[in-house]
Amino acid sequence: MSNYFSNIFEAVSTLFTGLGITWRHMLNIRKDNVTLQYPEERWPRPERDIGFNIDDYNVIRSRLQVDIDDCIGCMKCERACPVQCIKIVTTKSGAKGEDLPDINHTGVTSNGTKKALIVSRFDIDMTECCYCNLCTYPCPEECIYMTGGPNSHKHPIDYEFSQYDRNDLIYKFAKEIDDEKLSKYFPQKEEAKA
Amino acid sequence: MTVDQLINWLPFGTDWPVITFLTAVIICALPVFLFIAVYALVAIYGEVKISSFMADKVGPMGQGVGFHAGKWGLLQPVADALKLILKEDIIPAAADKKLFIMAPFVVFIGAFISFAALPFGQNTIIADMNIGIFYILAVGSLSVIGIILAGWSSNNKWSLYGGMRSAAQIVSYEIPAGLSIISIIMLTETLSMQGINEFQQGTIWGILPNWIIFNNPFSFIAFFIFFISGVAECNRTPFDIPEAESELVAGAFTEYSGMRYAFFFLSEYAEMFVVSGVSATAFLGGWNSPISGFFDSPGWGVFWFMGKTLSLVFVMIWFRWTFPRLRVDQLMSICWKVFLPFSLLNIFGVGIWSLLVG
Numbered sequence: 001m002s003n004y005f006s007n008i009f010e011a012v013s014t015l016f017t018g019l020g021i022t023w024r025h026m027l028n029i030r031k032d033n034v035t036l037q038y039p040e041e042r043w044p045r046p047e048r049d050i051g052f053n054i055d056d057y058n059v060i061r062s063r064l065q066v067d068i069d070d071c072i073g074c075m076k077c078e079r080a081c082p083v084q085c086i087k088i089v090t091t092k093s094g095a096k097g098e099d100l101p102d103i104n105h106t107g108v109t110s111n112g113t114k115k116a117l118i119v120s121r122f123d124i125d126m127t128e129c130c131y132c133n134l135c136t137y138p139c140p141e142e143c144i145y146m147t148g149g150p151n152s153h154k155h156p157i158d159y160e161f162s163q164y165d166r167n168d169l170i171y172k173f174a175k176e177i178d179d180e181k182l183s184k185y186f187p188q189k190e191e192a193k194a
Numbered sequence: 195m196t197v198d199q200l201i202n203w204l205p206f207g208t209d210w211p212v213i214t215f216l217t218a219v220i221i222c223a224l225p226v227f228l229f230i231a232v233y234a235l236v237a238i239y240g241e242v243k244i245s246s247f248m249a250d251k252v253g254p255m256g257q258g259v260g261f262h263a264g265k266w267g268l269l270q271p272v273a274d275a276l277k278l279i280l281k282e283d284i285i286p287a288a289a290d291k292k293l294f295i296m297a298p299f300v301v302f303i304g305a306f307i308s309f310a311a312l313p314f315g316q317n318t319i320i321a322d323m324n325i326g327i328f329y330i331l332a333v334g335s336l337s338v339i340g341i342i343l344a345g346w347s348s349n350n351k352w353s354l355y356g357g358m359r360s361a362a363q364i365v366s367y368e369i370p371a372g373l374s375i376i377s378i379i380m381l382t383e384t385l386s387m388q389g390i391n392e393f394q395q396g397t398i399w400g401i402l403p404n405w406i407i408f409n410n411p412f413s414f415i416a417f418f419i420f421f422i423s424g425v426a427e428c429n430r431t432p433f434d435i436p437e438a439e440s441e442l443v444a445g446a447f448t449e450y451s452g453m454r455y456a457f458f459f460l461s462e463y464a465e466m467f468v469v470s471g472v473s474a475t476a477f478l479g480g481w482n483s484p485i486s487g488f489f490d491s492p493g494w495g496v497f498w499f500m501g502k503t504l505s506l507v508f509v510m511i512w513f514r515w516t517f518p519r520l521r522v523d524q525l526m527s528i529c530w531k532v533f534l535p536f537s538l539l540n541i542f543g544v545g546i547w548s549l550l551v552g
Contacts, residue, residue, distance in 0.1 A: 008532060015517065018516045018517060019512060019513075019516050021516070022248040022512065022515055022516040023512070025247070025248050025249070025250055026244065026247040026248045029247040029250065029252070032250045033250060033251070033252055034250050034251065035250075035251045035252045035255075037252075037255055
């Protein structure tokens with residue numbers, strides 16, 4: 001009989017202990033919270049220490065980035081890509097090396113090369129990219145590169161490029177160009193059609 | 195405003211008594227239904243948030259770009275409700291179709307018609323019956339029929355197990371709950387909910403509110419027995435062996451989806467409100483202010499009743515995220531070996547107390 005009452009006493013007292021624990025955790029949620037609201041909040045990145053200067057470390061593999069103003073549309077990167085994740089469409093520019101402001105086209109690259117082609121499409125599908133870095137070597141203007149590492153002065157490192165929509169992982173680097181405005185520069189094309 | 199007053203007030207009362215009655219009932223039932231729906235959304239949000247806070251998480255949050263779930267995840271219950279409404283309504287091929295369709299509504303009716311006798315305030319009660327508390331206890335156990343129907347008609351062994359367990363549990367816990375209510379009815383000498391509330395007006399020794407929980411030590415114990423039995427009747431954790439996700443998939447609700455599952459959900463939350471409301475009325479003074487004469491008007495009565503009831507709903511949520519589930523035999527032994535002797539003792543004690551003291 002005394003066992004019966006001591007059981008009840010133990011049950012009641014331990015139940016209140018449990019309630020107290022959850023109550024304290026509920027009140028201290030601001031302090032104890034372990035959830036990271038991921039895309040908006042991130043853990044701080046640890047300092048890189050790979051044993052040598054990261055500027056010399058040429059094979060960092062993060063995300064491909066293109067400085068489209070420097071691109072001459074030579075398609076060497078597209079041919080180099082082993083998985084065909086780069087899609088480039090170019091059209092011949094009537095005026096070599098001239099700025100065409102109404103389609104946001106700059107005529108001369110930062111290296112001084114005069115552009116002969118207008119790049120109207122430059123898509124990189126990062127869902128297909130295998131991060132082999134092979135496209136960056138043939139580029140004569142060094143305008144396609146992996147972000148961060150030795151290129152961090154051009155673009156900060158971006159290794160977590162999560163998106164809410166899968167289509168947003170196809171990075172479109174070319175400037176949007178109206179077909180009408182583009183055709184203005186190629187009278188010879190319209191003649192061929194006619 | 196009670197349904198009787200409404201019937202007298204309606205202009206065409208004497209000519210078409212049936213239409214008058216139906217009109218009055220619908221006028222009373224619609225706000226209650228809307229109240230249950232809104233309250234269920236609030237309770238689901240509270241449950242999600244409180245459970246997350248107790249587990250050191252933040253629960254649904256809607257920060258950053260895009261629509262997400264609104265600020266602090268406030269739209270999460272709306273999204274849940276929309277999802278349940280839009281989901282496909284699946285009826286298993288081997289199910290007993292009529293019973294399967296009927297079951298969620300029977301469960302919901304059990305919780306819904308209990309609201310008729312809940313005293314929300316001095317004048318805010320749908321029907322102030324002279325057998326109010328007995329009526330609530332009676333119709334509250336209707337839901338067991340629905341759960342057994344659901345378990346049987348699903349033609350699934352998990353469902354049937356869940357239904358049978360639920361029946362055993364609800365029928366067992368009716369007894370300590372009913373005996374605890376008997377011990378307070380011995381004090382109030384009325385079964386009417388408003389009568390019980392009026393009994394609790396005033397103070398004890400000028401300090402404590404004259405609530406039944408403070409009336410004598412036996413009714414203090416009776417409150418806990420009634421409330422815990424109520425939690426068990428709602429099939430809430432730690433007494434959720436009818437659902438028991440880890441043992442029975444989802445018990446009686448295994449085969450249900452979409453709108454029908456939503457009705458089970460809604461009736462669970464409605465039942466929580468009814469049990470908390472009856473506990474608040476019978477033991478915690480109902481619409482009486484905690485300090486006598488402090489905001490003690492009919493309007494504030496609704497506030498006090500809702501405050502007490504929602505606090506008890508919070509306690510139920512608190513229980514759910516603290517205690518582990520009981521085993522079937524533990525559940526039954528608590529009911530029959532602990533609650534039943536204590537509630538019988540309470541009846542005896544309250545009787546002696548009201549002879550000697552009251």
